[in-house]
Every structure is written in structure tokens, then in C-alpha cells.
Amino acid sequence: MAAQAINVQAILDWFDVGATDVRTSEAMLAAISQRMVAAGIPLSRVAVFVRTLHPNFAGRAFFWHAEKPDAVEVDSAEHSWIGTKEHLASPIHAIAVTGRTIRRRLADAASPMDFPILAELRAEGMTDYYAAPLPSITGERLLASFTTRQPGGFSDAELAALNRLLAPMGRVAEIFGLRRKAQNILEAYLGAQTGAKVLEGHIRRGDGEDIHAVIWFCDLRDSTPLAESMSRADFLKLLNEFFESVLGPVLERRGEVLRFIGDAALAIFPVGDDAGAACRQAVDAAREAIARMQAANVGRARALEFGIGLHLGDVLYGNIGTPSRIEFTVIGAAANEAARIEALCKSLRAPLLLSRPVAEHVPGCRSLGAHQLRGVGAPVELFTL
Numbered sequence: 001m002a003a004q005a006i007n008v009q010a011i012l013d014w015f016d017v018g019a020t021d022v023r024t025s026e027a028m029l030a031a032i033s034q035r036m037v038a039a040g041i042p043l044s045r046v047a048v049f050v051r052t053l054h055p056n057f058a059g060r061a062f063f064w065h066a067e068k069p070d071a072v073e074v075d076s077a078e079h080s081w082i083g084t085k086e087h088l089a090s091p092i093h094a095i096a097v098t099g100r101t102i103r104r105r106l107a108d109a110a111s112p113m114d115f116p117i118l119a120e121l122r123a124e125g126m127t128d129y130y131a132a133p134l135p136s137i138t139g140e141r142l143l144a145s146f147t148t149r150q151p152g153g154f155s156d157a158e159l160a161a162l163n164r165l166l167a168p169m170g171r172v173a174e175i176f177g178l179r180r181k182a183q184n185i186l187e188a189y190l191g192a193q194t195g196a197k198v199l200e201g202h203i204r205r206g207d208g209e210d211i212h213a214v215i216w217f218c219d220l221r222d223s224t225p226l227a228e229s230m231s232r233a234d235f236l237k238l239l240n241e242f243f244e245s246v247l248g249p250v251l252e253r254r255g256e257v258l259r260f261i262g263d264a265a266l267a268i269f270p271v272g273d274d275a276g277a278a279c280r281q282a283v284d285a286a287r288e289a290i291a292r293m294q295a296a297n298v299g300r301a302r303a304l305e306f307g308i309g310l311h312l313g314d315v316l317y318g319n320i321g322t323p324s325r326i327e328f329t330v331i332g333a334a335a336n337e338a339a340r341i342e343a344l345c346k347s348l349r350a351p352l353l354l355s356r357p358v359a360e361h362v363p364g365c366r367s368l369g370a371h372q373l374r375g376v377g378a379p380v381e382l383f384t385l
Contacts (some may be wrong), residue, residue: 001119006041009239012165019172024204025062025176028151030070030072041154041158044147044148045147046147048062048143048169048173049332050141052177052180054184057078058079059076060103060180062074065154076230091356095131096141103128103130103131105127106128126147127153128154129145130147131143134166136174140174194256197318202328205320207318208316210317212270213269213313214278214279215267215315215334216250216265217266218265218307218308219306220304221305221307241316246293248264250285253282266317266335268317275312283352283358286308286310287385290308290351307350310355311341311358312358315323315331315332316332317330336375346383350384353384365385367382368381369381369382
């Protein structure tokens with residue numbers, strides 16, 4: 001009777017037509033879990049684990065609970081977690097190494113409790129735990145676990161139903177995982193907004209749009225003697241610390257970092273309906289960057305010095321390059337002028353310089369007079385805070 005009550009075929013048919021009513025990993029897990037429960041599988045908790053390509057995270061975990069059937073919790077594991085005692089003592093590691101399923105009848109006092117998570121699940125009233133690798137075409141390391149509070153645990157028919165669903169679950173998890181990897185790579189190397197544009201198909205050389213934006217250009221001072229005074233590995237670490245301090249505030253205020261040019265960087269704050277808001281966001285980010293660098297310089301034998309130039313203008317935001325190697329960036333006179341403005345930070349002894357179009361929107365600026373920018377015809381008035 002139990003086997004007849006489990007309508008696994010209905011779920012397989014839903015997979016076959018493309019599960020077109022869901023668009024995110026979270027929504028997919030919720031939909032699959034709800035359908036399995038409706039089919040007669042007494043699930044209390046479902047978890048799916050995937051590896052990912054991300055600068056900060058090695059993998060992601062998705063958790064569905066019967067108590068909140070429409071919600072899915074997402075957790076990310078940092079790269080440093082891999083190889084830790086916690087990781088090595090997890091079913092995730094055991095299945096990745098052996099490729100075998102794990103079944104633990106938690107209601108049975110004699111059941112092995114060889115993974116710390118099992119004690120936690122038993123304390124939550126779970127009676128059975130089943131974890132298995134999810135088949136994948138590319139060899140992705142995917143796995144899912146299923147737990148129940150049903151007295152006696154899963155029946156043979158219920159486990160058979162779960163096993164029939166592992167392959168389509170693996171295909172779906174692989175599809176979402178591959179798209180997530182693509183998104184992570186694009187965001188890491190191009191930025192969130194630019195990465196989204198590329199993922200949407202803006203990949204032809206010459207694709208672009210005219211935008212109004214605050215252009216940010218920053219540069220580390222005296223990097224050559226710094227590089228010569230330390231190993232390449234130490235200098236790379238120093239550069240990363242510099243960029244984290246200076247560009248972290250940009251990203252936190254929804255600015256977009258477009259390029260790293262050696263020890264310099266180009267970023268933008270696109271203007272929506274309010275140019276003043278974008279200008280103030282950029283200046284707030286600059287203030288915070290200066291404060292963070294001052295804090296980071298405490299205890300250094302040699303303080304890092306840098307400059308930030310801010311300018312407001314029109315640029316072309318799009319693809320440039322060769323037919324086989326392109327870059328998504330901004331081009332135009334305003335971008336060049338931002339770099340020229342920053343170049344005067346050292347001679348004007350100011351870590352931050354603003355053009356008049358930016359300063360007009362920011363209270364508390366003071367003029368440093370008109371200055372000639374290299375390659376620009378008329379002198380421009382520059383400001384600092």
C-alpha cells in the first residue's frame with residue numbers, strides 16, 4: 001500500500017516538462033520538497049550541497065524544513081572550512097570520498113552516530129537520515145540528504161521513491177550550479193552590474209550604452225620602491241590589503257569596480273535620477289576609504305599613501321577590445337579626466353580631489369584653485385574636503 005501511495009511519476013513528469021514554474025535554486029528545492037511530501041514521502045528536512053567557484057566560498061548548502069515549506073535557508077562554506085575537523089567529520093566529506101550513500105536509523109539506539117550532525121538531528125526528533133550523491137553529467141560533487149520524524153523512519157518504498165528522484169534532482173542542481181558559477185565568475189572579475197549585463201547577452205564587441213556616472217580613479221603612491229623592498233608574494237598581499245581598504249567602501253555603496261590597472265583601479269557610481277545622490281555616495285566611500293587606510297597604516301613601518309580622483313560626466317559603458325578578447329569598461333573624456341585629477345593628489349598633498357561637477361553636490365568642499373590636467377585644454381577647478 002505504501003508503494004502505491006507514492007506518486008513518484010507525477011514528480012518525474014514535472015521534471016520532464018522543465019519545471020517551468022520555478023526560476024531560482026531556493027524555489028526549486030522548495031517545490032521539489034513540497035511535491036515529495038504531497039506524493040507521500042514523510043520528509044521533515046531536505047538539504048542539498050554543491051561546490052561552487054567563488055573567491056570567498058567553496059560551496060553552498062540549501063536547507064528545506066517542513067515547518068516552513070515555502071522557505072529555504074542558504075549557507076555558504078568558506079574555502080578555509082575545507083579540510084577542517086568539522087569538514088572531515090561530515091557526511092559531505094564521506095560521500096565525496098567514497099561516492100556511497102549513508103543511512104542512519106536515528107530512532108534505533110544501536111545506530112552508529114559517526115557524524116556530529118546525527119546527534120543534532122536526533123535531538124530535533126528525527127528518526128531516520130539518508131544521504132546520497134546526486135548524479136551529474138560533468139562530475140560535479142553534488143549530494144542531498146533527507147530526514148524524517150516519522151516513527152520507524154523511512155520505509156523501503158519511501159527510500160526507493162527517493163532513489164528514483166536522485167538523478168533528476170542532480171540534473172537540476174547541476175544546471176543551477178553551473179549558472180551560479182558563471183554568475184560568481186562574472187561578478188568576481190567584472191562586478192555585479194557588469195557581470196549581469198554580460199550574462200544577459202551583452203557580449204559583442206561594440207555593445208554599449210551612454211551613461212552618466214561619477215568616475216572614481218585611485219592609485220597607490222610610490223609602488224615601485226615598495227615592490228623592490230619586498231618579495232613578490234608580500235607585495236601582492238600588500239596590494240590586496242590596499243584594494244580591500246580602498247575599494248570595499250565603493251562596493252558597499254553599490255559602486256562598480258571595473259578595472260584593476262596594476263596598483264590603480266577604476267570604478268563608477270552610475271547616476272540614476274539624482275546626480276547629487278551618486279556624488280555623495282562616492283564621496284562617502286572616499287571618506288571611508290581614507291579612514292580605513294589610516295587604520296590599516298597603524299603599526300606599518302611605512303604608511304601607504306594613495307590618491308582618489310572623482311569626476312562626474314558622460315561615458316560609454318560597454319565592450320572594447322579585439323574580436324577574440326574584449327573587456328567591459330567605460331571609455332570617454334570623463335574617464336580620462338578622472339585619472340588626470342587623481343594624478344594631482346600627490347602634488348596638491350590631498351588624498352582626495354573632486355572636480356567642480358562633483359563638489360557642487362557635496363557640502364563642506366573647499367577649492368584648491370584651477371589646475372591644468374595633462375592632455376586637457378582648459379584648466380579645471382579642483383576641490384577637496
